[in-house]
Structure formats: structure tokens, C-alpha cells
Amino acid sequence: MIHDFFQQQVEKLDPTDVLGSIGMIPKQIEQVWMQGKKxxxxxxxxxxxxxxxxxxxxxxxxxxxxxxxxxxxxxxxxxxxxxxxxxxxxxxxxxxxxxxxxxxxxxxxxxxxxxxxxxxxxxxxxxxxxxxxxxxxxxxxxxxxxxxxxxxxxxxxxxxxxxxxxxxxxxxxxxxxxSDAQMTMAIRHLNTLVKKYGGNGVEQKNEAKKCARAMVGKAAIIMTAEHLKGSGHIFQNQIHETAKQFSVHFPLPELNHHLLEGLSFPKDVLKNMIAVCCESTLYHARNQKRFAVTKKVLKKQHIASYALRLEGNSRFDQALGLVLFASYATLYLALLNNMNPANIPWVDFFKKQLK
The missing domain is CATH 3.40.50.10490 (Glucose-6-phosphate isomerase like protein; domain 1)
Structure with a gap:
């Protein structure tokens, strides 16, 4: 059972079972990996x-x-x-x-x-x-x-x-x-996270729900580095399609060379932004320090931020973990936005216009 608000929203807005698909991401990987042996x-x-x-x-x-x-x-x-x-x-x-x-x-x-x-x-x-x-x-x-x-x-x-x-x-x-061992460990890690981020449990104990709540009504800047850059791109796209909300992805250290100066104007836009900082102890030491300093800059400029610290013993595990987290968080954001997470009406309209 999904707790309170989210349970009701899933029943109302998720008839195609996006929630179920997200929970099966570990099985998707396992299925293809086994097929790949042949x-x-x-x-x-x-x-x-x-x-x-x-x-x-x-x-x-x-x-x-x-x-x-x-x-x-x-x-x-x-x-x-x-x-x-x-x-x-x-x-x-x-x-x-x-x-x-x-x-x-x-x-x-x-x-x-x-x-x-x-x-x-x-x-x-x-x-x-x-x-x-x-x-x-x-x-x-x-x-x-x-x-x-x-x-x-x-x-x-x-x-x-x-x-x-x-x-x-x-x-x-x-x-x-x-190796098979790497893949087995990665799938096991994902299955653990499905239980952690999935529908069960109260919002206060579910990081994906808390992150979704923080992003409501705000344009999200997804900040990543190194092995999490591809996952950050996925996070951005899922915010667009699943939650129907604006988002951009910027990786460190590159963003430190230009984006920080672009966070002064326009004031009306910046007050409705949030930076989701995807942090990892597996980053280069300088990038870990860059995240700490970047959050200081955001605070000085009165821009909200949300710190997400990735779990996992390997880069592969952490990157997959961020993909799963993003999938759940954007589903919950769609529900908070009172939107069907599956539908993509504007993309569908666009495709019809091209015919």
C-alpha cells in the first residue's frame, strides 16, 4: 500500500502502472543481461x-x-x-x-x-x-x-x-x-533501493518523496559530476516527461566556470529554482569540495538546494541508484502536480503535426 496522498494519486493518475515499471527496472536489467549471453x-x-x-x-x-x-x-x-x-x-x-x-x-x-x-x-x-x-x-x-x-x-x-x-x-x-559478479551486485543494490524508494512507507522516511516535494513549483537544476553525469541527464528528461516540469542538467566542474554568474538575474525566475546536488564520496576529492562550495554560493544567492548523497560501493551501483531514484522522484512529482505520469500530450501533438 502507498501511504495516504500518494496512494490516492496513484490510484487516480497512474492507470498504466508507471509505478510498477519503475519497480521492475532491476528485472529489466537482469532479463537483458541473461539474453545477452546468447x-x-x-x-x-x-x-x-x-x-x-x-x-x-x-x-x-x-x-x-x-x-x-x-x-x-x-x-x-x-x-x-x-x-x-x-x-x-x-x-x-x-x-x-x-x-x-x-x-x-x-x-x-x-x-x-x-x-x-x-x-x-x-x-x-x-x-x-x-x-x-x-x-x-x-x-x-x-x-x-x-x-x-x-x-x-x-x-x-x-x-x-x-x-x-x-x-x-x-x-x-x-x-x-x-562481469556477472558486477551485474549481480548492481541488481541486488537496486532491489534494496526499490524497497527504500518505492511506494511503501511515509514520506518523511522516503528520500525520493522528500525530493519530489522540494521540487514542487520550482525549475530544477540537476547537478552531477563524473560517473553520475549520464544519470543526471536521465533525471532531467524524466522530470520533463513524467512530471511535466522544467529542468536542466549541469555537471561539475564545468558549471563552476560559468553558471554561478548566471544565477543573479532574473530575480523572479531564480526564486522559483532549486538545485538538486547529486553528491558522491567516489568523486574526485576536488569535485567533492566543489559541491560544498557550490552549495555555499547557492545559499548566498538565496537559491534553494537539495543535497542527495548517493549510496553504493561502485560507480556502476551509484549511477544505477540515481537512475532508480530519479524515476521514483519524478513519478511522485507528477502525482504532486496532479498529472498522469505516462501521458506526453505535447510530444504526441507535435508528432501528429509533423505527419
Whole structure:
């Protein structure tokens, strides 16, 4: 049972079970990880010296996540393209990942016809749709997953699929090494957090609910660093789509070189802002100090802040933990905003206008 207000709001506003999908993120990851053990593609794919991922919205968040968490372990740089155009540098040594949760993303389908002229190292990642058909026709390797643990059918809360499927591709291509033990520990950590952040329990003891309450009526600046940058991007997007609220993401130390001076005007806007500071003891010591000083600056400028200290013994565990936290916090924020967390009316309107 969900306590009081949130229970009532879920019953009224969450008919597609976004709450259930979030609680199944650990199962999403486990499902794809096990499926990935049987996934193979030509050995020469491991010769790739660069990776280019094509996708829109939630379909490339997994790549951004992995680029942040494993930035000093990846054997090839990853570039994410959220557009129609294939970069000129893509060549025969580039592994291209065509990522579309639905398999119908027009930008990805458009780019697919261009990349086959540049490289043979191509993998499609999807639940099916036109992308799967395109890849099958051209005998291009495809990692197709069945999102059985995402009852809401919303890609953003099927983020476990997005992260794990991209991870499987990079692992099979021998560009990243993640062990079964690492994955088991990560899933165990997430299952613990599901109990902590999930629907049960009073608000005062639930960090995700408290954070959501703090963000009500405010534009949220998500502040992260290092291995949490990709998770911060996910947090921002989920505030947009799930809570229907404005948010931006800025990573440290970069924001310290410009954003602090941009927090003086306009006064009417700044009083309705909050900085969500995602802190970690695994950050570089200087970045940990930067967070402390940044919060001092925010206080001096009378801007609200919320300090979130990530749990977990590894960067992977902490980054996944932030994704789960963000998923729950933005659901609760949607309920506080009296909004259906699944519906995306303006995106749907926009797509119809493009037809």
C-alpha cells in the first residue's frame, strides 16, 4: 500500500502502472543481461575504434549513462547523434548502434540508410518495429528485447532495457568488460533501493518523496559530476516527461566556470529554482569540495538546494541508484502536480503535426 496522498494519486493518475515499471527496472536489467549471453555478431566488430550511437530521447540515454560510468574503461570513444545526419568521420572502423525503443523513430530510420554506405559494423537495438524489419532484410545483427517488465510501455521507465542492451552490445564487441559478479551486485543494490524508494512507507522516511516535494513549483537544476553525469541527464528528461516540469542538467566542474554568474538575474525566475546536488564520496576529492562550495554560493544567492548523497560501493551501483531514484522522484512529482505520469500530450501533438 502507498501511504495516504500518494496512494490516492496513484490510484487516480497512474492507470498504466508507471509505478510498477519503475519497480521492475532491476528485472529489466537482469532479463537483458541473461539474453545477452546468447547474443553474438561477427568477431571483426571488435576491431572498431569508435562507436556512434543514433537515437532520440530515451533510446540513447543508456549510451550516455555508460559513457559516464565507464569513461576510463571503454576501449573506444562513444559519440551520440540525436539527429538525421551521419557525421563525416564515421568510417569502416566505426561501430554504429541504431537505437530505437519502438523501432519507429524517424531520425534513426533515416540515418540507417546512410550508415550502411560507410561501415559494416552496424547493430540495431529495439523492441521490434520497422528497425527490426530493416535490419533483418539487410542481415544486420539486431538485439531485440521483449519489454515484459515495463507494463506502462513508456520507454523512459524501461530505462533498464536501454542501459543493459547498450551494455550487452559493447561487451560482445569487446569494447567494455563487465562481469556477472558486477551485474549481480548492481541488481541486488537496486532491489534494496526499490524497497527504500518505492511506494511503501511515509514520506518523511522516503528520500525520493522528500525530493519530489522540494521540487514542487520550482525549475530544477540537476547537478552531477563524473560517473553520475549520464544519470543526471536521465533525471532531467524524466522530470520533463513524467512530471511535466522544467529542468536542466549541469555537471561539475564545468558549471563552476560559468553558471554561478548566471544565477543573479532574473530575480523572479531564480526564486522559483532549486538545485538538486547529486553528491558522491567516489568523486574526485576536488569535485567533492566543489559541491560544498557550490552549495555555499547557492545559499548566498538565496537559491534553494537539495543535497542527495548517493549510496553504493561502485560507480556502476551509484549511477544505477540515481537512475532508480530519479524515476521514483519524478513519478511522485507528477502525482504532486496532479498529472498522469505516462501521458506526453505535447510530444504526441507535435508528432501528429509533423505527419
Amino acid at each position: 547474443f553474438i555478431f561477427p568477431r571483426e566488430f571488435s576491431q572498431a575504434t569508435s562507436v556512434c550511437v543514433f537515437g532520440m530521447g530515451g533510446s540513447t540515454l543508456g549510451s550516455d549513462f555508460l559513457s559516464s560510468v565507464f569513461r576510463d574503461e571503454l576501449k573506444a570513444p562513444i559519440t551520440i547523434v540525436n539527429d538525421y545526419t551521419v557525421p563525416a568521420w564515421v568510417n569502416t572502423s566505426t561501430l554504429v548502434i541504431l537505437s530505437s525503443y519502438s523501432g519507429t523513430t524517424e531520425e534513426v530510420l533515416h540515418a540507417s540508410e546512410q550508415v550502411i554506405k560507410k561501415t559494416k559494423f552496424i547493430v540495431a537495438v529495439s523492441t521490434g518495429g520497422q528497425l527490426e524489419q530493416w535490419a533483418r532484410k539487410r542481415k544486420i545483427p539486431s538485439f531485440i528485447f521483449d519489454p515484459i517488465h515495463n507494463p506502462s510501455k513508456q520507454p523512459r521507465v524501461g530505462i533498464g532495457y536501454g542501459i543493459a542492451s547498450q551494455l550487452v552490445v559493447l561487451k560482445v564487441a569487446r569494447l567494455l568488460s563487465v
